[in-house]
Amino acid sequence: MNKVLLIDDDVELVGMLKEYLEQEGFDPTVAYDGESGAAHALSDTYDLILLDVMMPKMNGIDALRAIRAEKNTPVLMLTAKGEDADRIVGLELGADDYVPKPCTPREIVARVRAILRRTQPADNAQPVQITVGALTLWPEQRRVEWSGNVLELTSTEFNLLEVLVRHAGRVVSKSDLSLQGLGRPLARFDRSIDVHLSSIRQKIDAYANGRHYIQTVYRMGYQLVRE
Amino acid sequence: MNKVLLIDDDVELVGMLKEYLEQEGFDPTVAYDGESGAAHALSDTYDLILLDVMMPKMNGIDALRAIRAEKNTPVLMLTAKGEDADRIVGLELGADDYVPKPCTPREIVARVRAILRRTQPADNAQPVQITVGALTLWPEQRRVEWSGNVLELTSTEFNLLEVLVRHAGRVVSKSDLSLQGLGRPLARFDRSIDVHLSSIRQKIDAYANGRHYIQTVYRMGYQLVRE
DNA sequence: TTCTGCTGTAAACCTCTGTTAAATAGAGGT
DNA sequence: ACCTCTATTTAACAGAGGTTTACAGCAGAA
Numbered sequence: 001m002n003k004v005l006l007i008d009d010d011v012e013l014v015g016m017l018k019e020y021l022e023q024e025g026f027d028p029t030v031a032y033d034g035e036s037g038a039a040h041a042l043s044d045t046y047d048l049i050l051l052d053v054m055m056p057k058m059n060g061i062d063a064l065r066a067i068r069a070e071k072n073t074p075v076l077m078l079t080a081k082g083e084d085a086d087r088i089v090g091l092e093l094g095a096d097d098y099v100p101k102p103c104t105p106r107e108i109v110a111r112v113r114a115i116l117r118r119t120q121p122a123d124n125a126q127p128v129q130i131t132v133g134a135l136t137l138w139p140e141q142r143r144v145e146w147s148g149n150v151l152e153l154t155s156t157e158f159n160l161l162e163v164l165v166r167h168a169g170r171v172v173s174k175s176d177l178s179l180q181g182l183g184r185p186l187a188r189f190d191r192s193i194d195v196h197l198s199s200i201r202q203k204i205d206a207y208a209n210g211r212h213y214i215q216t217v218y219r220m221g222y223q224l225v226r227e
Numbered sequence: 228m229n230k231v232l233l234i235d236d237d238v239e240l241v242g243m244l245k246e247y248l249e250q251e252g253f254d255p256t257v258a259y260d261g262e263s264g265a266a267h268a269l270s271d272t273y274d275l276i277l278l279d280v281m282m283p284k285m286n287g288i289d290a291l292r293a294i295r296a297e298k299n300t301p302v303l304m305l306t307a308k309g310e311d312a313d314r315i316v317g318l319e320l321g322a323d324d325y326v327p328k329p330c331t332p333r334e335i336v337a338r339v340r341a342i343l344r345r346t347q348p349a350d351n352a353q354p355v356q357i358t359v360g361a362l363t364l365w366p367e368q369r370r371v372e373w374s375g376n377v378l379e380l381t382s383t384e385f386n387l388l389e390v391l392v393r394h395a396g397r398v399v400s401k402s403d404l405s406l407q408g409l410g411r412p413l414a415r416f417d418r419s420i421d422v423h424l425s426s427i428r429q430k431i432d433a434y435a436n437g438r439h440y441i442q443t444v445y446r447m448g449y450q451l452v453r454e
Numbered sequence: 455t456t457c458t459g460c461t462g463t464a465a466a467c468c469t470c471t472g473t474t475a476a477a478t479a480g481a482g483g484t
Numbered sequence: 485a486c487c488t489c490t491a492t493t494t495a496a497c498a499g500a501g502g503t504t505t506a507c508a509g510c511a512g513a514a
Contacts, residue, residue, distance in 0.1 A: 094363070097354045100345075115354055140396030140453040142442050154501055155445040182502095183447070191461085192503055198463055216461070218511060329480095381491060409492095418471085419493060425472055443471070445501060461510075470501075477494070484487080 001027045002116060003045070007037030007063065008052035008078060017050075020105035026112070034058030038066040041073060047120065048112060051095070052078045064093050074115050076108070132168040133213070133227040135204075137161065146207040156182065157200050160193070164214065164224040173221040197222055228254045229343060230272070234264030234290065235279035235305060243410070244277075247332035253339075261285030265293040268300060274346075275339060278322070279305040288320065295321050301342050303335070331410030333386055341367045359395040360440070360454040362431075364388065373434040383409065384427050387420070391441065396453035398444045424449060 004026045008014050014030055021028040029046070031037035035057040041049055049067065053060035064075055077098040096115050099108055130137045134147040142158055144151040153161065160181040164172060174193045178186035186193070201214055215223050231253045235241050241257055248255040256273070258264035262284040268276055276294065280287035291302055304325040323342050326335055340353050357364050361374040369385050371378045380388065387408040391399060401420045405413035413420070428441055442450045 094356070094358075096356055096358075118354055118357070142444070142450065142452065155443065155447070156502065159444075190503085191505085194461060195463075195503075198461090201462090219460070383492070417493085418495090421471060422473080422493075425474095428472090445470070455514100457512105457514085459511090459513105462508085464506090466503105466505075468501105468503080470499105472499085473497090475495085477492105479492075480490085482487105482489085484485100 001025065002047040004028045004112065005031065005037065005040055005044075005046045005049045005073075007031045007034065007040075007050065007055070007060070009033055009055045010052070017105050017108065020109065021112075024109050034060060034063035038063045041067045042070055046073055048115060049073050049075045050078065050108070050112070051075055054080055061093065064095060068094050074119050076111055076115060078103075078108075130165050132165055132224060134208070135165065135213070135224075137165050146204060149207050151203050151207075153200065153203065157196055157203075160196050161200055164222060168224045169226040171217045171221045171223045175221075177221065193222075228252065229274040231255045231339065232258065232264065232267055232271075232273045232276045232300075234258045234261065234267075234277065234282070234287070236260055236282045237279070244332050244335060247336060248339075251336050261287060261290035265290045268294045269297055273300050275342060276300050276302045277305065277335070277339070278302055281307055291320050291322060301346050303338055303342060305330075305335075329410075331386055331408065333389070333407050333410070337366050357392050359392055359451060361435070362392065362440070362451075364392050373431060376434050378430050380427065380430065384423055384430075387423055388427055391449060391451040395451045398448045398450045400448040402448075404448065 002025075004021055006014060006017060006021070006028050007030075008017075009032050011032070014032070018028045018030055029040060029044075031040050034055045037049075037051070037055075038058065041063075051060045051064060055063070058066075060077060064077070067073065067075065074096045075094070077095045078101055079098050080101050096119075097111055099111050126139060128138065128140060130139070135144065137144045139162060142155070144153060144158065144161060160177055163177055163180045175186045177193050178184060178190070181196075182192065197214060201212070204213060213225055215225055217223055229252075231248055233241060233245060233248070233255050234257075235244075236259050238259070241259070245255045245257055256267060256271075258267050261282045264276075264278070264282075265285065268290075278287045278291060282290070285293075287304060291304070294300065294302065299321075301323045302321070304322045305328055306325050307328050323345075324338055326338050344353075353366075355365060355367060357366070362371065364371045366389060369382070371380060371385065371388060387404055390404055390407045402413045404420050405411060405417070408423075409419065424441065428439075431440055438452075440452050442452055444450055
């Protein structure tokens, strides 16, 4: 359930929108001016903030500025018609999107969904970080560390190690390694996998003392041992 | 699904653009001259019309005039190089925007989205701003910042970086980069992508200290690292 | 043990990428 | 038309990365 902070002084709109958001499976919190809105935004963690531009006490621009000074929560601005200048200011300050008012709750929720889709990857998304023993691997950064030390791998070496890490503790056949790591089926006398594994091992050995973390399983493939 | 009418006699561009529009979730209809284009526009209801200026039978200006006589459908004009006068006329006649040719499908779709955002704020949700790590990109304004510093990119460099940003954390093949960023399929010995990437990297390196944010994945493509 | 097929690794070889510079193509101005 | 400025593509070469080769060492079977 996504927490949404709704900052707007239009009581009627807020009431309607809050109801609509609840109905659509969100968990909305409400603030009626920029000051208390910003306070809420900073004191709690929200998945998204809906922020009106025109408001008493502290307008949306200043509220956004206050929020952005400390947090990076996605913000969707609600702008009244013809506030074209504000639109640019809003964008420069780092609002993620804007909806021109007047608009229906349906339109707003569509935007909210779009932003959340971007900011929080769906469930089927892969983990950001995979750790096996002393080895930690970040697929989206193509980065590997062995107990804090960065391993300087080439891209193919990284691909192969990634496959092994994802199947840690199980034997991975050369055929699978070739398919997933090199992107082609294993040919009859192809020794590439062996050669790459050899160099990966050498790079790991620089930090691992003695133990062999990548084991060869005769005629079966390779396996990354998990502690 | 937004219905888009595409009126242009450039068969190659139309083919590519149609495909691209479908891919991006639009429902394109095609006409190859002004006369049949205007007929389509008047006989059916579209959310937007893409209209080339230079065409056989009836040019874009006259087609626009014919359409505007009866309908108020948003129109995006495609103008060839140096048709400066035509631009103004086009806008005076009530075109909503124009794109100077040559341009990539990507650029056109960005404009289409911008217009639809104004005319029907709901469905075509597409955030105004995309942030990946220290990098923030505004597709509609064709503007990029690296932690507050504006990156002065050329048009092609921007296109390529935009593609990478939209696929942040995943590898994008040179073939896709060429198609989406340069608007043409990758040829056998084409090194353009590499050269552009090199200069984008240099511009980023001015602000990034040491780390490589655009990684090369040997034989696969490039990947923008995601924090 | 001895034979056979598999694996480890270094080195040769070849392909791909990074980068700079030169050539080409456009756009704007005179 | 011609020149100028800028963006993009092509060309060229150095260097990094990947594959193949070659040979030594190993594992398992007879």
